[in-house]
Amino acid sequence: xxKQTKRELEKExxxxxxxxEAPKKPRKKRKPMTEEQRAAAIxxxxxxxxxxxxxxxxxxxxxxxSLPEDHPLAYKKVKEWLDYNKDHLKSIKHQAVSKDSKERQxxxxxxxxxxxxxxxxxxxxxxxxxxxxxxxxxMEWVTVVPAKTTGAK
Numbered sequence: 001x002x003k004q005t006k007r008e009l010e011k012e013x014x015x016x017x018x019x020x021e022a023p024k025k026p027r028k029k030r031k032p033m034t035e036e037q038r039a040a041a042i043x044x045x046x047x048x049x050x051x052x053x054x055x056x057x058x059x060x061x062x063x064x065x066s067l068p069e070d071h072p073l074a075y076k077k078v079k080e081w082l083d084y085n086k087d088h089l090k091s092i093k094h095q096a097v098s099k100d101s102k103e104r105q106x107x108x109x110x111x112x113x114x115x116x117x118x119x120x121x122x123x124x125x126x127x128x129x130x131x132x133x134x135x136x137x138x139m140e141w142v143t144v145v146p147a148k149t150t151g152a153k
Contacts, residue, residue: 061124072131075121081133082117089114109135 004012015022033041057065060075067074089110095103113135116127129139 060121063124064121072137073120073126078117078121081131082114082121084133085110085114085117 012022064073064075064078069076089107092103092107092110095107098104098107113128113130120126126139128135131137131139
């Protein structure tokens with residue numbers, strides 16, 4: 001129920017004093033569907049759902065979606081970590097303005113991790129040096145293309 005204004009509260013108080021009930025908007029009754037109509041509606045909805053096709057996941061980077069389930073940074077795992085850390089962030093929200101610097105730092109660390117998880121899902125760029133549900137693993141660096149070396153041949 002929406003919050004009542006002062007004027008509405010005064011009107012309600014006067015109505016109670018006078019013993020008048022508030023006018024109620026009459027609700028239009030819906031005609032019940034027949035079995036044939038219900039079957040036709042179910043068929044139409046099924047056809048519409050089939051025509052719609054699978055979800056496109058346009059906000060998720062295709063490389064993230066293409067990773068196998070057992071990969072450490074697979075979409076399902078990262079999404080689970082993101083949900084967990086968003087809930088954790090809500091529970092430690094009060095630490096953002098804490099006088100204890102360690103509490104503020106914990107809040108900022110979790111907040112940054114949540115942002116980085118979102119960046120990874122959207123752009124396929126891992127911005128953190130840790131990964132996991134509670135940031136329990138360290139990221140290892142791998143050289144994909146070695147730097148050009150100069151010197152003796």
